[in-house]
Amino acid sequence: MHPQGWRKSSRSGQRxxxxxxxxxxxxxxxxxxxxxSAGYFTTTGAQWAAFIGAVKAERFD
Structure with missing residues (x-):
């Protein structure tokens, strides 16, 4: 099944x-x-939640 509901962060503005x-x-x-057209990569729900948690905790800043 192909991904649905693609969206770009509202923080991206016009970039x-x-x-x-x-x-x-x-x-x-x-x-x-x-x-x-280059494709996409997928993550599990647990992987995505861990990534979002790390972003919110500013672990990549």
């Missing part, structure tokens, strides 16, 4: 060098907005 996130039955998919 084109961003990523989009789509929903999958078991998690999320991520793709580059500059080259959508």
């Amino acid at each position: 084109t060098s961003c990523v989009e996130v789509g929903r999958t039955p078991n998690g999320a998919a991520v793709r580059d907005t500059k080259d959508r």
Whole structure:
């Protein structure tokens, strides 16, 4: 099944060098907005939750 509901962060504004996130039955998919035809990678729900938690905890700053 292909990811659905692709969306770009509202914090990206008008920039084109961003990523989009789509929903999958078991998690999320991520793709580059500059080259959508290049495909995407998927994560499980647990992996995505861990990533979002790390972002919110500023572990990548």
